[in-house]
Structures are given as structure tokens and as C-alpha cells.
Amino acid sequence: MSSSPLLPFSIVALTILLFGGCHCSHHTITVQTLIPSSACSSEEVAHQSLKVFHSEGPCAERTFGEQKSESSHLEFLTRDEHRAESLRQRRNAAVPRTQRSARPVVIPARSGIALGTGNYVVTLGIGTPKKDVTVVFDTGSDLTWVQCEPCIGSCYAQQGPIFDPRNSTSYKNISCDSPECSDLIPATGHNSGCSSGSCVYGVLYGDGSFSVGFYAQETITLQGTEILAGVKIGCGTHNKGLFGLSAGLLGLGRAEVSLVSQTASKYKRVFSYCLPSNPSNLGYLRLGSTPRISRIGYTPMLTDASLPSFYFVEIVGITVGGQKLSIPGSVFSTAGAIFDSGTVITRLPPAAYAAMRTAFREQLTMYPTAPALSILDTCYNFTGYDIVSIPKISFNFRGNVSLDVHVSGILYVAKISQACLAFAGNENPSSVAIIGNAQQKTYQVVYDLARGAIGLGAGGCS
Template sequence: MATNYSSFLCFPFGFVLVLFLLGCSSKKVEANGFKELTANVHHQSHVIALSSLMPAKVCATPAKVSGAEILSKPLQVAHKYGPCSPLKKGATTTPSLHQILLDDQTRVKYLNSKTSNNQATFQDSAVTIPANSGQSIGTGNFVVKIGFGTPKQEFRVVFDTGSDLTWIQCQPCAVQCYSQQDPYFNPSASSTYSNISCHSNACKQLRSATGNSRACARTCIYQIGYGDGSYSVGNYARDKLTLSSSDFFPKFRFGCGQNNQGLFGTADGLLGLGRNKVSIVSQTAQKYGKIFSYCLPSTTSSTGYLAFGSKAGTTSRIHYTPLLKDSRGPSFYFLNMTSISVGGKKLAISPSVFTISGTIIDSGTVITRLAPKAYSALKSAYRKAMSKYPTAPAYSILDTCYNLSGYSTVTVPTIVLHFGGGTSLNVDQSGILVQASSTQYCLAFAGNSAATDLGILGNMQQQTFEILYNVAGGKLGFGARGCS
């Protein structure tokens, strides 16, 4: 089918997309279980072999979905830089932890700007979009494989709960495209491809989701920018989306990128898992009921999964907390964090500390961010439990570090995050300690600079759990040993 590129916008733009998911280099360790803690907790510490934090070179056995089957074949999730990566070896350079943390901070600033009334804007006669300066981004992402078109063309894309629009790069790349893993999508080779009209309801929904207020004559144009200066612009289109041999959607709406630039690595595009009507969660609601889950592996040498469907979470290991909405960020997934326990003891933190900022769960933020008072209490308790180990200087945003040269194992206290509904997340040991250098190891949490900054449950603290989003039911679940 013919493709119309005549109404194309050829500008670079930017505000942020940092899809950084840190694949901690550790051997796979099972979570200690998901349970609500009381004053008497039997398991109060983890013993971690420091050798388990060294990167592995061999891909482990692929993960299986915990509980009932969801998709006929759940999408395998792999870290881009590990031996399980579906991307070509040598195509990208693994960033240092220092760079990952810089990038993570950029994303956190972006998320806060989206919930603030004080966003800076870039304006010209055709467009008004948020514009923020930020560090250059890498792509320490988790990648899944999907298909577009008839016949199917396959693509490796990163997924993000903090974004809505799904897009891929398309031929003929009317302006420019960055280098990617697979051939660019060829709309002319798909018998089911069509552009979306500028005056359609679908285009109006797109404008609502992206802030795109650009006038157009024929084809609906999407434009999305990210704070490091990266961007994607193209035709808003429909085509067949294939997730598995029995899971496909004939008229899925997505961005067919014709002007794309930035540090996206060699991934082919983005899969948006936010709450807006343009996201895959909303577009597949009739089949999947706005339910999806994923499990992020604890190491770059192992795999997880992304799955959709109403059968998710039938295992008794899933425990739920209310999934909240907040007008400051209607596409984000808000949770009610209530308290924190360290080493089996609940910290003296007023619940108001968490309600002032609000807390979201985000697949793209690496390190969990806490309100200053909450982080101060966590840091104090953690340091007390680790007092026998020599301290080390701060590393980037991580200010609670230890020199563990001469040690083969280390005993760290358990950290449990408590949420509304009596639900608690007993953070896996892979989400507590991160290796900064051959001898330096740091607490993998960070404090916000202001009490009103968003609290964020990062992906490092989500590792090994099945994270189940029942968007229609208004609840989010955690299931231990989700990748096993």
C-alpha cells in the first residue's frame, strides 16, 4: 500500500527517554519470598558471595512464566549487554556504572518534569513540546521481539511502562534514521499497512498522549522527543502487530518513524506500556483485559519475560496492592508506599513522607528513589547493620558504600518495602547491593533532593519478581521467584 510522506515534519526535538534497566551482574538468586512482615521476622539478612556479582559469559536457561500461561508464547526479555542479548555482539559498548547512574538521574528528572507544572517548552510555528537538557543516554535496556506487517517483519524493541506510544523506524527514512539491529520496516511490503487520517479520532488521541498540537492536512504525524536531544517523528499508522503465532492485532496503531535520531543503540524502536489510549495496554484491552506482567532477571546472563492476558497472576504467590491514579501523571502507575523495614525492623517513618511525593513503579528507572526523610532512615539503619565493614567514598548518586577487599562473602540486612493493602516487597538480594569497582560496593537506593520529588520503585528492586499490572482491576501484584 502506498505510503504518504508529504506532510512530514523535519525538525529535531527533545525531552527525555532514558530506558535504563540495570542488569546487575550477579548469579541468579531466588527471592526470599513475598510476605507481609510483622515485628518478628525470621529472615533478617542475606549472605552474598561477592564472586556472584562478577559478569557471566554464558546465557542461562530461558525464564518460564510463573503460574498460568498468559500468552501462548510469552515474549522473552533479555538485557541488551549480556550474553542473552538478541542484538549483535559488538554492536554496542557496555556503559560504565557511572554512566548508567548519570543516565538514570536524567530519567528521574524527566519523570519529575512530567508531573510538574513548570515544564520548559521548545516552541516554533509548528510544535510545542517539553524541552529539557540532559546527559547523553545509552540504552541499557531490556529487549523483546515483536512483528509488524503482512507478511510479518520482526523487530527488537525496548519496553517502557513510562511511555505510551509504540514506534519503529520505517523505510524510506525520508529524513534520517539511526543504525539499528534489523532492516527498517518497509510499509510498502505490507499488504495491511495504512496511514491514519489527520482528522480522525485516533489522531486526536495521539495529540492528547504526546502533546502534539501540530496542524496537518492529510496524514496524522506523531512526534516524540527525549531530554537528551533524541527524537522520533513520522506517520501515525495502522498495521498488524504480531506477538506470537496466536496473538496478533490487525489494526494496531503505532509510529512509523521517518526522522529518528539519538542514542537508542541498535534497538529497533519502543514498546509503550503506559496507561494512555495509544499504548499497547489499551489497544489490546479487548483480548488481554489491560493485564500484563513481566519479570526482570537479576543478571545480564539470564532472561525474563513480558506477557499479557487475563490468566496472569493466578498463582497464590501473587500479592496485590492498589494501583493508583494521579492527575499529575495520568499515564504513570502510582502506588501507596507506607513504610520500610530493614533487618526485620520497621523504620520510624511517618506515612505522610510517602504521600507528599507520591510513588510510581517504573521499568525504566534503575535505582529506587526515596523521599529525603525516608532515605535518611533507610541509610542509617543499613549503615548500623553494616558497621563491621569498612566504608568507602560515595559513588555517583550512591552515598552508602563499602570497601570489601579481602572479603569473599558479605552479610547484608533484608530490605522490605511496604505498600497499601498490607502488601510487602521483600527486595531480592540482587536489588540491595551493587558493585561499583573491584573493591567498592554500594547500597542500591538513592534519596531525592526534595520532599516533593517523585518516589520511584526502580527496576533493580523489581528483579526476580513477577510484576503484574491489573490496570482494569486497579491493582498491582508482586510474585516471588517470578523468573524461575
């Protein structure tokens, strides 16, 4: 997690108006679609998929009830900056990056804004008999944990009952002197401890949130029928921070303790997801190798020694409004870049962001500007407009792989009078670039650790 912020309720899907099949360099959108829908889509994801949903969108009311996050846009963006800053601090400068080289289960996934650590959430079954819990899934975290009774220190408010391991016949604490306990050190960044012979974990995230508790083995059930026995998880009895109403965190990083590594024999170290363009729609999280769509382009998965759990890629270019930006290759090679499901707003090296911002502003001179919003410095007032034209933005990666940012990921809309470019620049040229989840929407993003590649397929949620 390292303090993954949430996908904002106001980053909404925009309706694209198609004129005669024109493949233009701009999105033409109706301003009315900047207002989020109040209804949850009735569409269901494929069998064996975990549903992904937005915790403050209408789909979330099914899980989280009527309770909503009271976070303002400024608070949300501040949390997102905490997440990005924690990644910057963890990465040592000038460390070379090198390439690394069952049956799938697909889990419905929904966007999770209320969670200060991940933005998108899925529902799992924990224990025997299983108890359903809704957790954030995060590619930037390794340890999976849920809140547990008894809360020895404190537990934050979550929707639904806190899991009580005393009522599960499959729960078992891991002993202090086991090799599994030693695996926690690289995963959490903190030494594991011991209490009455049982292994204790402690994980502190970049925004000051934390979880402390017992390291244990437990059964996880996916989609009601896929049973994973003996999964090592954290049972948090002392938890505090920006987790919203979720029950905990699902770690999808690359360390040995992550769910990806623990299920390697079953799912072959492959998973994918698609994040919905609209909070009223569902996405999915899929464990296993079968792709949802046929046309997927793959770019090499790279590794950085200072952030070994993260998924690095090489950006080779950015296009705005059909024009490739003039950015030296050294700008991207110096910083490196990661795909991260737990950061919302994409962060770019300062030179790359400056070039993007200039090109974007040059193509929107017909609209009045609006005040900056926290880290977002390019904002517009669309009051009085029925239709607006927004330049398309594309990222190009090594291997001739492109990500054409969905129109809903180009703007962060606080209100009609303040619609901002949903990108930000790092201050330091060597700070890692982050492809945030707002810009990943509608793509099937495939993490194939066995192959050493990240795949991108457009139209992945359909």
C-alpha cells in the first residue's frame, strides 16, 4: 500500500460523441457527463472474476451502505501526494534497472475512493466458515491483511463485522521461529516480532497509516467457490489510518509474501485487472493466465533494486492531441516508471510534464481557465458549455505498446467550473514516474511475472 490513495468520486466517465467514425486527435464530450451517475450498472462481470468497484460511487452502496467518505478534493489529492512521495522516498537514486524475466479466477472489482491505500476494492471470503470482507487491492503492497478481533490496540471503523479468527476452524498463527516469519522483513520494511510464540507483523505506510497484528495461515475464498487454503495473511489487531470502510488490504506485489507469489503454482504468477471508467460501473480482478481480450501488447517488466516489489516499465514517448512531444529519452531513463494501482494521478518527470502541460494548454485556449487545485495546475471552467473538445493523450512504451488514456482519465473534475488536467509533475528529475490508476481505466492490464512482461489491451472491461 505504502499509503495508496483513492480514486476520486468526481473523476467520472465522459461520453464521447462520435461523428461519422472519425479517428480524431481530440475527444468531443458533453459537459453534462461530468456529473456522476446516481445509478449502479446492472452489468455483471464474467464468472470467476472479482468485481472492482468505487467505494463512493453508487455500486459501493451495496457493500458500504449509505456511509460516504467526507474527504474533500484537496484532502484526496493530498493523500494521493502522500502515496507518491512515499514511493519517491523508498527509491534510491541512480540504482540501475534490469529486466526480469491453473485455472484463472476473475473477481468483480469496484473503485474504492474511501480507502487511503488503494482506490479499488474487491470482496473476498476469509476463514471457515467464510466471512465476506471488502479489501483494497494494491500492486504496490505485498502483505495481505484484514482487521481482526480482539482489537488489542485499536481498529478503525469498517463496513460490516471485523473478522474474528476464534470463529474460524482454518485459522492458525505462524510461529516466531518459522521461515515464513522471516519473510516478513523484506515485505514490510520492519522486523517481525514475537508474542507468546506467535509471529507478529508490523507494517507502516507512507502516510502514517499502519497495521500490527499476528501473521497467520487462513483460507481465502474467491467468488464463493475458488478456495485457497493455507494463505499467509496478517490478522491486524491494531490498525489506524486512511483505509476508509475497507476491511484491509490485498497485496499484489512481487515479494514472497504477496498473494501472487503464494499462488504461483496455481495461477502461474499472472494476474490482470480492468478498472471501470465510471464509478457506476464494475471492473474485475483476474488471477490466472487466460486473457479477457485477444489483442494485448506486451512491454518488458523491469526491476529497480530499491523498489523490488514494484512493476517498472520504460516510457519511450508521450503524444498529446496527435502530436508526439519533444522529450529527450534521458528524461524517462533517468526517472524510470512504474504501473501502480494505488496511486490515482499520474506523476511525470518535470521536463515531461512541462511539455505535456504546454501542449495541452495550447489546444484549450478557447476555454476560460480556473484556479489550480492542489497539485493540479491546469484547470478550466466549462460553465455555460454544452460540448467541449479535449486533446487525446497517449503513452508509448518499449515494444511498440501504447496506452491511449480514456477520456475519463484525462480530467479530474472537482466541479464543472474546475476541471483539471489529471497529471502532475515530480519536482526531482530522478523521482520515479508513476502511471496512476486514473490513466489505466478501461484497459486490461496484465502482470505476467513468469514472462517478465506487462500487457495492455484496450477495451478490457467489456
